[in-house]
Amino acid sequence: MSDEPRLTSLSHGGGCGCKIAPGVLSEILKSTSGLPLPAELLVGIETSDDAAVYRVADDLAIVATTDFFMPIVDDPHDFGRIAATNAISDVYAMGGRPIMALALVGMPINVLSPQTIGRILEGGAAAAAAAGIPVAGGHSIDSVEAIYGLVAIGVVHPDRVLTNRGARPGDVLVLGKPLGVGVLSAALKKGALDPAGYAEMIESTTRLNSPGPELAAIEGVQAMTDVTGFGLAGHALEMARGSGCDIAIDWRQVPLLRGVRGLAGAGFVTGASNRNWMSYQSQVILPDDFSVEDRALITDPQTSGGLLVSCSPDALDQVLGCFQRHGHAGAAVIGEVLNPAGASPSLAVAL
Template identity: 50%
Template sequence: MTAPAEQEVRLTSLSPGAGCACKLPLAKLEGLFAALGPGLEPASGDLLVGAAEGDDAAVLRLDDERALILTTDFFTPIVDDPYDWGRIAATNALSDVYAMGGRPLMAVNLAAWPGDDLPVETLGEVMRGGADAASAGGCLVVGGHTISDPVPKYGMAVVGMARPDRLFAIDRAAAGCHLVLTKAIGTGVVSTAVKRGAADPETVAAAVASMTTLNAGASEAALAAGVRAATDVTGFGLLGHLHRMTRAAGIAAEIRAESVPLLPGALDLAAAGFVPGGTKANTTYLSGFVAIADGLPPELAVLLHDAQTSGGLLLVVPDDPDALIADLRGRGLPAALVGRTTEGEPGHVTVR
């Protein structure tokens, strides 16, 4: 699907990033948290998850049966098709609710738009894509806010619901569990190749299909399997999000690199140098926390650090994961057992 009037300006050419969702790098995010200090609201009382926990969303208990989830996410274009960008951005925003074990209820659009450079009809295509993705998740889109900005941005603020006693949280991971990843990685390098006009249509189609797949089924399967610790894999990459989870839980982890599912074409694009700035920032920051085995192909190491958009869920599974993986694959997801949690220095990840 193309934008109205066959727009001459490529959407990604208006994005300053190099193909990823431009999440604030981990080092700067932690500096921001340090600067805020007591301004971060920690969990207490009915606030089950606050800002200080660094989880995927905030959670407020309403009663013994219901907990309210609140999250937001938005970013600059990572593909040129406006409808696909809208679907990806909405799927990505909804993902934080699924990563907490909840279901989205309603959302509002957040948009910034260069009205002098792009027709407003193109923004309409973006929002139509977002509405279709939200509708697929049973989530109502009830309005929003748009500002004028030279760099286009789009996303959503989302409200969801979960059971207080069945929440997923990053600090609930324990040593001796299995790590299951529900989607393939590599969207960052693919999006960078799109921005530079070097990605073939089949590779782009596979990445878009992955980024527009809701994590609803993965979350549902994880809840049924008794999972209590999870996160979605986005801008900090697989290793970055695993680092944050294990540090919050006071444990370490191991990743089996050959078991991690990869998007078609991603390995070749990484080898060709299509590496987004967010991936490079992840690699630099995590160098003090991640031990990479000798002989690991450098392009595979890139993908393990790759800044993802609308990635899958990383699940900490306490029991035999075979039934869960079979369930996930039965839902059409390329789920795989990618490692395990261990005793050790909190936040340390070994890649074998």
């Protein structure tokens, strides 16, 4: 339909920028703490991890997660691919191997044509197929805003589950993808993203975090998460809290997508970036000369962002080699894990 609106015009926030701010989410979830949990539930909500893990046998656990959001791009097929890739990432982030998915579909059926909605679902199915899994069912509703995502199911050996709480002092931190997706999406929504920037954004957000299961098998890999809506600072801080350690990031070593610092300096940042900063600024130590654009980038919500891995120095070559084999050539060492300096773990950033 030629008179259909742009997909991004239908959403008040796109991609993982739709996430509820971490401080607000923590307040909402307070009432769920203390509920009885079965011993088979190896990972639940207690440390804000990427997925739930449930042991069904001595050598088998199920990894279950869900992720969905509103459009980050206008091309329906690209939107579907990005949303599905992002959802499957949480299985990889636990060290799991995805086996199937269910679609979550909310669409304004009086605004979008069946053809457009079908293209979104086709994009999601294409991403699932790239991961080697089927979209085996799902659920749909008529919604004011366009929403798409997946329930992703995977399997993992219970001894190879990776969480965000296993980092140890002396570990090094490796980031699997460059930052800046939120900045690019903000520029796109305002018509300021060039074709090369769009292509780079799509390449990053549709690249599967397939190194996850192989990384989980490397001795010396202690913890892992994926960097999504809370930004690098937020997800690194979650790892620090879960592990009871301080984390230090060398900002000069953090990879960035092409042109994002300039775009951030020109004001192309998401509202979620500021909400993120307001939620966790008391536990993040920035240099006095840390620029406004760099702060926007370290808090930038990443849609289908990279894996953040904490590993021993002895395992570093294997970790980087694994990323290389899976097409993540931009993976980089960005920091280290330290002994806690105070009662509350913190994140320190150096220039």
